[in-house]
Amino acid sequence: MIDNMPDNSVPTMINLGGINQGKAALFLFTPRQIVDHYKRPLMYNFNNEVATSIAENIVENPSMHGIDKVLKSPSVNSAIIPDSRNGIGLATSQYSDHWTFVAIVDESIDDHFASNAIVNRHILIGICGTEPIAQNGLSSATPEQFLNPNCQLIVTRKLMINRYSTAGVNGVQHNLKTITDTSTADYHTSVWNPANEYYSMSPECTIKSTVADNEGYTSIVDSSDSLNVKQSLQVSAPMESPRRHLKCILNGLDDANSKSLYSSQIGEFGDSSGLLGDQDENFEEYAKSSIAATDTLGKAVYYNQGGIDGLISTGYLSIGMINSQYCPKVLVIQTPTHTPAEIIPQYETSINNVFSSLVCACLPTYLNSVGLSAISFMYNSAADATQVLNIESVVASTQQDLHFKWGAFLYILQTELFPILIQNGNFDIQANCSVNSTTNVILNFLDFSPLPAGSVYEENSVLGGIVSPLIGTKAHMQQNSLQLNDLIKSISASSFYKNNLYGGTV
């Protein structure tokens, strides 16, 4: 089966070795064909079954494992799925002439109290605005002297990986943890259709875009929050995984339920005035505020205050700026000009395309979360058979480390991605993903028509926030916000809130 997968193995080589303070590298990749993308934003698809499951496990029988019980319910696997009705066409093929880059900077945390030498690895992925290097530098042993300092580096994805040490009975162990993973999208009218407005569809932004009115809820989206106005949007990449996205919402609902129960018994001033409150209304208010406070980007903003992120925060990053501050080692990498396979048109709506887009959105996030930079694997759900063909880490790793990382990656696939895919029956997937190149997917559902032989669904991982399913149009935003409010209303209308002692019927 793997013979079908095109030989598209771009040398990622962003493995710079062990993390060391002060080390920096700039990888420059030659231009390659980028197809026009058809983005399918994640849409809330809440139905009665989901609402009932949440009401039962989080509201009526709250426990420490309430959220896990909901997530184990099969219905939640269809609760957030890519939009199959109205995708967003993006003219990304214009980036085919552009170089792409990966910048890696290792920085220590000087002002940290910890004594175990915490070092952060920042990884920036993106597109070069102009030619980054002169022709002579392509074959030079010292390409640094041929760099174009004025070349703008358009960042589309930012990663921060943290190395820390722990001491235990087995001695000192070095651990790695992905601290932040952010997708960034800049507004270019040539890529985005100016006729539409584009918004971040993170849970907190979604819940904020609805207001109550006499007939229920109406979605009112503030145009000033749009990508068109702000010119740049950041979204937390883990939220691009439906399971993590849903968990974030469930956390908010769980928190709201706790607050609602507490306030029903203990009034605002510590007395019993809460007993007089209308609990279902309280729940709705608390749910909105709790989800709005999830702040999925907050951690990234907190951590990304200095160092190389300080450079990015100016809104403009060039090779010269990085060169003058970090003097990075430059590596020029020749990439294949195109994928040697028939690329499936993304705009065609089929189950293969819809869920291939989901796979392409999720794989880079999963890779980043376990510290991998590239992977190639096969999986067949009917046989539950897996085979890994290639694996690369963002730091120097032993074979044993890679083995552990594959295990962690596979666990994420089996808990977050495969349960969604298996909803449509058994499937067979072959995927080849590199965080600084492309994600190629051959996904076949056994109960549906197979893909034509030799055809591949391809998205470019370097596009980051541009193709993020968390950035959608106003219509997407409105639909999600109304769905989320309907879910909250449905839960608040559950028998628990209507019938319990403090709720009002007694």
Place this chain on the structure above:
Amino acid sequence: MSVKFSDVTDFMEFIVHLGGIYDVDGEGYVINKNDEADPALIKIKNKYKSLMVIQEKIKDNDACIINPLNENLREAPDARWVYTNLSFGLTRRILEIFKFIKLAVDSPDIEWPTEVIEFVSKYAKRIDQHTLDHLYIIAKDRTEFLNVFYQRKFKRAKFRCKIFEEGIREEYPKVTKKSIGIITDVMTEILGLESKTGDYAKACSEEFESSSELLTTPKMDAILKTYYKIYSKLNKYLDMTEMEDPDFVVDMTSFGIHLSNIDKYYDKVKWFSGAVDTTDSSVTKPKEESRIPVSGVPLNNIPINPVDTSSKIPLGTCGGGMGYTNAPPRPMMNPGMASVLGIQQPMYNQFQQPINNFNQPSGIPIGNSMSNIPIGNNIW
């Protein structure tokens, strides 16, 4: 038994056909069955979109895909269109039965089968043109006259027929007591209703009530079960009327198979995300032609007036606000057809003229109350 995706497509076509006036072409577009060049349109966000039944591969991303099986917490425009279409089809069939009775009564020279004579003879001296005119006044809103509505809280569907409800006379002062009596008698017979107390509204509700055990598609399941019960009763009379359109007689075998496979169909289409109606939507009705000419009413090709549902009035508050249900859309003029209507001459008598003082009872879904729109001129 496993189902194929083509079975899902067959099911979608089946429920489109139940409306009686639409067909599905080879590419999956919903079209007027009498005019292939007349596609069914739906207005979403001020744009008219073609309707297309869900298929395994959808190449027209601009079309509104009919996939009512993916039930959200909020009703989608395509689902609303489907339920409106079902309601419309039922009303239309009932009207055809009344027309047939009138035709049979007026045509004693024809050698009618015994069963027809037995059925029609009871109304021979009672039914006349006024009865039909009055029926048409009551049923001028096709989706309001007969309505299957869903109560989400109880996962059940109920059937209501306007003629059985209290206050019908006050609501339609121009309709005579005699006409209401005849219409009630015919309706109770063809629906097989019995009531010792004479409360046919209750009997109607109880007789056709259906609930669903499905977790994923309870609404479609419950509503179709109710329609199945109704058509089980009606089919005998639809068959009797010998209508030219074979779709008027419902294939109950296929219906039953589809009904038993709904959860399997859902498994095939749940990948296709449900839409949420964030703004107004509307349904346009293509022209329809009378299949049985009634004396005095010429057959013509003037299209029936399209409707628009841009109203902000909350939908489906049936059952005292039990939840948003099978709410038919509200009508409005389709701007695309305004020019046609501008030259259109009313072709019905004064009793069929639209009534603008339509008194909408509270708690009842507002449907296609075709105020200000001349309707149905080529049906009668």
